[in-house]
Amino acid sequence: xxxxxxxxxxxxxxxxxxxxxxxxxxxxxxxxxxxxxxxxxxxxxxxxxxxxxxxxxxxxxxxxxxxxxxxxxxxxxxxxxxxxxxxxxxxxxxxxxxxxxxxxxxxxxxxxxxx
Amino acid sequence: xxxxxxxxxxxxxxxxxxxxxxxxxxxxxxxxxxxxxxxxxxxxxxxxxxxxxxxxxxxxxxxxxxxxxxxxxxxxxxxxxxxxxxxxxxxxxxxxxxxxxxxxxxxxx
Numbered sequence: 001x002x003x004x005x006x007x008x009x010x011x012x013x014x015x016x017x018x019x020x021x022x023x024x025x026x027x028x029x030x031x032x033x034x035x036x037x038x039x040x041x042x043x044x045x046x047x048x049x050x051x052x053x054x055x056x057x058x059x060x061x062x063x064x065x066x067x068x069x070x071x072x073x074x075x076x077x078x079x080x081x082x083x084x085x086x087x088x089x090x091x092x093x094x095x096x097x098x099x100x101x102x103x104x105x106x107x108x109x110x111x112x113x114x115x
Numbered sequence: 116x117x118x119x120x121x122x123x124x125x126x127x128x129x130x131x132x133x134x135x136x137x138x139x140x141x142x143x144x145x146x147x148x149x150x151x152x153x154x155x156x157x158x159x160x161x162x163x164x165x166x167x168x169x170x171x172x173x174x175x176x177x178x179x180x181x182x183x184x185x186x187x188x189x190x191x192x193x194x195x196x197x198x199x200x201x202x203x204x205x206x207x208x209x210x211x212x213x214x215x216x217x218x219x220x221x222x223x224x
Contacts, residue, residue, distance in 0.1 A: 004157075033211075042203060042216040043158070058211070090157055101146055101165065104205075104212055106157030 003027045004107035006091050012113045019078040021110050023091030025071075031094035033058075033073040033104065034066060036087040043090065049074055081114045088112070121204055121218040129223050130156075134191040136218040138204030139184075146154045146207045147180060147187050152217070153200045162189075 003026035013019050023032060031050055035043040035058075045058030047066040055066050063085060067075045078085055091107040118140045122137045138147070146165045150158040164187065166172045171178045177190040191198055199222045205212040 030132050035214075043214040045211060045213070048211060059213075069189060092158075102206070103148065103160045103163060104150075104158075105160065108157050109155075 004091060004093060004105060006089075006107040006110050008110060009108065010111045012115060013081050014115055015082060016080050019077045019081050019112065019114075021089055021091075021112070023074045023076070023107060025074075025093050027093070027095070028071050029093040029095050030071075031102075032068065033092040033094070034064075034074065034076045035090045035092065036060065037090060037109075038083075038087050046076065046089075078112075081112075083114050086112060086114045121202070121215045122195065123218060124216065125219045125221075127221045127223065128194055130194060130196055131220075132194055134198070134220055134222070136158060136189045136192050136202050136204075136220070138187045138189070138215055140187075140204075140206045140215075141185065142206075142208075144182070144206050145209065147178075148205045148207060149176075149189050149207060150175065150203045150214075151185075151200045152203065156219045163207075191220075194220075194222045196222050 005024045007022045034046040037043050040090040044060045046064050049055045049068040065077045089110045092104040094102045094104050118137050144166050148163045149161045152158045161171045162178050162179045175192045180187045201217045201219050203214050203217045205214045
């Protein structure tokens, strides 16, 4: 898992409550990503970060915010969870592979259920 | 929307047979990557092919890329039950990857 952990691994929450998911890496990689995975949609990028306090939106960013105050931590927040945000969330880092091209390494995922 | 679309969506074969999965994309790429996901786990990088390459091999994996057709294929030879997983292609657009919906491969012993 390239030193990537996610917490919590499972969470059930009620509609309208705030939720924060944490991604932690141990190898000081610059780029970090949050994806959601839903049946029939593969992985879709929510937000990504290219450094401390540097973040940008992905394909499905509405309803989500992120923060990165330290290189090793990338937080994903659902300000007011909705049932449509029930999903499996994956964090990833980007690291150089052979000959300099970048490959992504994924955390184990967080299964979030919004009731 | 997804830039990479895998075909077929699901594939069931017998152990020892070859498995071929295809990926199509819409815009130009720097490279195309293939990932594997076992049930309930995160994705694992398998192989990367650059836009100026046509074929790459890694063990039992062979990837081809046809940029004129905007398509790639992943071939797994002599499949094993342990190859059962979902396989995703991902288009590299600089610092982001855009994933397709995946092919679910089942290899029956």
